[in-house]
Amino acid sequence: MDTTLRDGEQTSGVSFARQEKLSIARLLLEDLKIPRIEIASARVSTGEYEMAKQLCEWAEKRGHIDKIEILGFLDKGASIEWIRSCGAKVMNLLCKGSEKHCTFQLQKTVQEHVEDIKQTIKKAKEVGLKINLYLEDWSNGIQHSPQYVFHLMDALKNEAVERFMLPDTLGILNPLQTLKFCRAMRRRYPDLRFDFHAHNDYDLATANTFAATLTGIQGVHCTVNGLGERAGNAPLTSVVAVLHDHVKATTGITENMVNKVSRIVESYSGIRVAANKPIIGESVFTQCAGVHADGDNKNNLYYNDLLPERFGRKREYALGKTSGRANIRKNLESLGIELDDESIKRVTQRVVELSDKKEMVTPEDLPYIISDVLKHETIAQHVKVINYTLNLSQGLKPVAIIAIEVNGKTYEGASTGDGQYDAFVKAIRKIYKEQLGRTFPSLTNYTVNIPPGGHTDALVQTVISWDYNGNILKTQGLDADQMEAAIQATIKMLNLIEDKELNIQNN
Incomplete structure (x- = not known):
């Protein structure tokens, strides 16, 4: 499930306009083929309601309405009415997955909380909504109050809940803990469907998502470019690559569209993608060292399974002090230019000289450099x-x-x-x-x-x-x-x- 439009919009400074949300939803569902998207939180604002309603109307016409999910709350049915009147069919109900949250935030006993949840599930079912259940702060709950988590689950396991969603709300888990705790949930409740929702506070969101899938967790949550609260959520592109290559999972997601979607969301959000961010960073498919370009010429020695073409990109060879003649040759090939060895040597020397004066010599610079070298460097220096x-x-x-x-x-x-x-x-x-x-x-x-x-x-x-x-x-x-x-x-x-x-x- 992609939650860019809900959790991703909780990134500091990010607020998508209505048309931007509609555009992102279309890209996620129709270009990337994401199975489910979470688009909003109920009762946030009038503008959010109008956006959600318009998006649901579009999704209904395009056959995507069952893929639209909205976060709802235990608020005596107000969220249910909000979501139903938008035209959505799925509510992701937020409840408390740790004893601390239940006791100090809600100031209720676990039994009182269970009764509230059951009443909300019943009302939602009566108006035709499907229910997924978020166990907020589950990662703290399963560590420090597992008896509370199991009490909650035992009381709700026979309710009409499609998925129990396990959030690492504060991003505190490491992969070994994720493996241990998700496995405990799967073994205790083998007939239930679980999702894992990772946050990236320790830069472990992708690794934790990978660990969760190894236990048989059936769903994982991510956002485009890793947007989200604080350090963000698990980035969609990294998770997809890990699922495809390391889990050997079939997701149906269209890999070669991820870069396009990433760039559009980057422009809408105003949050720049780091140049070295895996899969989508500007420089991650750029070889800088000349020895790497030479190795690529000799049976692709520096390739791995993350081929840029998979993700709608292409491999590039940087021009600079460390590039060497192999990088020059690769760039000349892409430009359709042939030079003899002596000319390549002189062009390489000129690239090194120029790279001392500017941050990067680009492939677009190369024809100008060639022209400068070949036309004038043979002139005697009187x-x-x-x-x-x-x-x-x-x-x-x-x-x-x-x-x-x-x-x-x-x-x-x-x-x-x-x-x-x-x-x-x-x-x-x-x-x-x-x-x-x-x-x-x-x-x-x-x-x-x-x-x-x-x-x-x-x-x-x-x-x-x-x-x-x-x-x-x-x-x-x-x-x-x-x-x-x-x-x-x-x-x-x-x-x-x-x-x-x-x-x-x-x-």
Whole structure:
């Protein structure tokens, strides 16, 4: 059972709009094929009632009404009427699964509590509702007051209850305890149907859910992205993968839709999915180390059963300091680009250089890097930038102070400009005209490109066209910093000119 719309909405700061709830319900029932969903708590608000009613009307038309469940309370039939008038058919009745809760919160004896439950079950049955029973705080109850739990169960085992639901309400159990206590319930009441409802306070919700299923528990509860009270509930994606791979269970859930649903719920909830969260995290199917990519090329040595395609995703190979040529090759394959070994080596070196300047080099950056390397890295380095300083102050023109080396000799210059790059170019122009007595080309076009999906740390490709004595030269620079990319393009242009001049002199 998925309880994203009920328990998941109890995540701090999460409140789904009515249309968002309807959208999530459709995704869960029709795209993922979840068998049951819990959509609301009775009597919460007028808005919740209108949402639940609208969702039940939709579910009735689509043949899903028996899959809709709503949390109800021991409130003299008020929850029953609320749920019935919504059009729902199943009430998940909340009762107390520990003696402490019964004694201190309800201030009743176990027998008084049993009578209240029996009366509510009777009323629900009279209006045609099916009943599941939540034993709230059961994990504390079974540890510290097992006689209370068994008294409650013995009194209710013959009632018209479809499922007895065992919550680890405060997320206190570990897998060994879960195994022990769920097994005790199953052995004592072999003819009853049980669900297990895990919370993630110790980051053990998935492990505890797995342990519960080993005892023969017939149902488990989860939420999309692990949303829920405090540290959340067992995450749907992890539970499904564990059930399919480790329990060898058949759930009917459509694995290849989980990533799509996760992303939509992420956007609706505003709660970001951690990049390393299993199955759905942004980076969990990304190999970073070059040795892993190399192993994948050699009989998939670094694959496991969690193939990304199962979950509507694909394997990626990160580009950075640790990636190596194997990762580059994998990315080139996906882009349909073929390079010789020497070119791959040079591209890899450039990726490593660039990864020192930005958080991540993306596959979208790769064509720009290849273009930069293959077009310009064979140019002889007659002109080099030794250092430069760019000053930008509010109310004053930018200033550039530079030192360059031309054919082994150092020249310095300074200038103001209408922008930092303009000041840089004017400083070089001064050196060429005043110190070298040379013509400096005129800039005819300046273009900045950012790879698709780029953020503020994206690589920037700057392409500049120059007119040098009637000849058009086009050079490009690539860097995480736009100014640095423009300076690279400028220095490449000066080296092309030096090559031309030296060729003329030699001939």
